[in-house]
Amino acid sequence: MTDGFDFSPGAQVPLSGSAGQTAATYALASAAYREDDEVTKILEADNEWHQSTVKAPRPWAKILRPRLGEAYSRAVIDRMLGAGRKPLIQSFGTEPQVVVEHCLAAHRIRRERDNWLTAVMVLCGVLFLPGLLVWLLVFQLRTTLGKRQDKRAGALATTLLVGVGALAVIFLIRMPFTGFWAWYARAAVVLPVVGWFWAKQICERTAKDLRERWDSLLAGGGLGAKIPEAVPGNPGDAAEQLRKELARLSAEQRSNSVFYAGPKGILGMGTRWGSWQLAEDLVSAEPGKDFHPFRSWDVITAIQGGLAMLERTSINTGGFPKPSITHWIVTPIGENAKEVSRPTGTDVDAYTIKTHAIQDICNKQQFGSGDRHYLGVQWTLWDGQLIITMLITVTVLHDTLRIEVTGHALGPVNALFTTKPAAKEKEVAKAVKFWETRKVKLPLVDADEVVRLAARAPLTWYPPLLNWLGGSLTLPEPFGLRHAWADQPWRHRFMADDALRAATPVLRVVHAAAIRVLKDNGVDVEKFGTRSSFLSTQVQDVAPRKADLYDA
Structure with a gap:
């Protein structure tokens, strides 16, 4: 399915995004490398309009549950590159292709780890299945007990593991079997433990790599995404299909079609926080003579020219950056x-x-069903963390011209995505000066995590079964990377100020351009000028409101 887009091979030039949009992009990309949190942590990042869904693991297969980074990267790849996927919402202020590439890179790193862990499981586990099943059962019980709030349950979980270890030693010494089965039983007890130590080294090495990439992205993106599988070797291979899907993703990001979802506002732009309308009768400036006919598009074109000059100012104060x-x-x-x-x-x-x-939609579809036209001026600020959009629409019904300006603001991505990896350490009492404490470094991957990763590894070859057993993450729909986890900007004083301050200059430029067109076409602009002055006064006391929630 091409949807009218040319997917022929050739050099791909990134057209979306720019410098200054990296903070939000890298924050969303960094989640692919996170290993420290449970997948349910992402529910804390959901806003009131968009809710993710976490499918819980089977009660007897909690050891197969995914971590946040594993579930997030897999869900993003499937949703944004999967065959027959649904259309996506644009992610203003971010480069979704970069986020997807980092998800692919994180998935490749984990796949390499899982390949090694699978080999370990076969050599030290599957060949000695009885011992492996016993050890897995012990760790499953230990995990279940350890998750309880009762401190005694945690102590019991540790005692259980120590007790089973002691029984294993006694079993090795007082073996009830002889001959081949005696040696096999010894191996079934020992080799899963040896495999655990081997797996721990593999997991530690991978965890260090993932944490370095996580930290690097939040520090400014020093490490790039490595996805050699995206380089096609010949037409028709999997890499060629991946390249086509990435090209499709970039094309969809540049689309000028957006969707209005009632109180949720325009998806990807945030809710509508303010609305100002200039509506007056069209009356000829010369009595007894008709004014020159014009179209809504003529007014819109004039407004577009005025908005292009917003970055210019007679006073050198910095002012507006170049808008889109x-x-x-x-x-x-x-x-x-x-x-x-x-x-x-x-x-x-x-x-x-x-x-x-x-042009046809702008001039004709102004009443009744159908799509509507809006001229938008948009600023991407705070390294992509704040998106300010002002939308202008012009309608003419009977002899009444209405110009409406609405303000939309999309705030920063949730703080969950901007949290850097915490050091793995704990405080313990000193041996001599027991009233003082010192910090002790902990391994990046603890015993339970090694078992979890090793148990999941063989099943990663068939994700549907793994998701059915261990659970999965379903992203909110309609899905767009940016708006799904965006907070309101009004909690950040300077971001709120930027959004509010943009309204007045835009409103005045729009009114000045519209009145100039009316005057050039012989329309009496006295009422329009009076109404414009009233709105200019009203916008001085601008305050954010939920403009899409009509009190009716």
């Missing part, structure tokens, strides 16, 4: 819709609606 100005086609969907459908046909090229179709 785009003609958006907004499609309404249900508040609880679980998927979206992008426009198709001859008027669409690589998910982007062509200019002539945009």
Whole structure:
């Protein structure tokens, strides 16, 4: 399925994103390398509109549960590159391809680890299955007891492991068998333990690599994603299909089609926090003479030219950075819709609606069903952590011209994604000066984690079975990397100030451009000027509101 996009082989030039959008991108990418948290931790990052779903493991297979990084990277890869996937929501202020590439890199690192662990499991476990099953049962009971809040349960879990170890030693000394079965029984007791030590070295090495990449991304992205499997060797191989899906992802990110989901606002842009409307009758400036006819597109074009000058100022104060100005086609969907459908046909090229179709929608689809046209001016600030979007729409019904300006703001990604890896250490009392404490470094991977990884490794060759046993992560729909885990900007004083301050200049530029077009076409602009002055006064006291929640 090409959706009108050219997936032919050739050099791929990244067109989305820019410098200054790295913080949010790397924060989302860093989650792929996280090994310290349970997958349920991601539920804390969900906002009120978008909720992830974590499928719990089978009660008797909790040892096969995934960690946050494992589940996150697998879910993102399947959702954004999977065959027959649903359309995605644009991730403004981020580069989703970079996030996906890091998920692929993290998955490759874990796959290499799991290959080694699988070999260990076969040599030291499967060949001595009775001993392996006994040790796994012990660790499963220890994990179950250790997760209880009661301190005595934790002590009991440790006692259980020590007790079984003691029984194993007695079993080795007082062997009830003779001959071949005696040696096999000894091996069944010892070799799973030897395999555990071998697996621990493998897990420690991989954990160190993952933590370095996690920390590097949050520090500025020093380590890049390595995905050699994305380099095609010949047409038709898996790498070629992966390249096509990455190209499709980039094309979808550049689409000018967005979706309005009721109180959720425009998906990817955040909820609507403010709205200002200028609406007056069109009356000729010369009595007895008609004004020159014009179209909504003429007004929009003039407004677009004025918005392009926002970065210019007569006072050197820094001011606005260069904004992104785009003609958006907004499609309404249900508040609880679980998927979206992008426009198709001859008027669409690589998910982007062509200019002539945009003009037709702008001039004709102003009442009743159908898509609507909005001119958007957008700033990506705070290294991609704040997205400010001001949308302008022009409608003419009967002899009334209405110009509406709405403000949208998408806040920073949840703090979960910006948390750096904590040092593995604990405080213990000193041997002599027992009233003082010292910090002791702990291994990156503890005993239970080694067993969990080793038990999961053979099943990673068939993910559906592993997900059925150990559980999985389902991403919120309609899915977009950026808006799924975005917080409100109003809790950050400076981010809130930036969003509020952008409204007044945009509103005045829009009104000035519109009045200039009206005047050039012989329309009496006195009422428009009075109304514009009133709105300019009103916007001085701007405050964020839930503009999409109508009190009706």
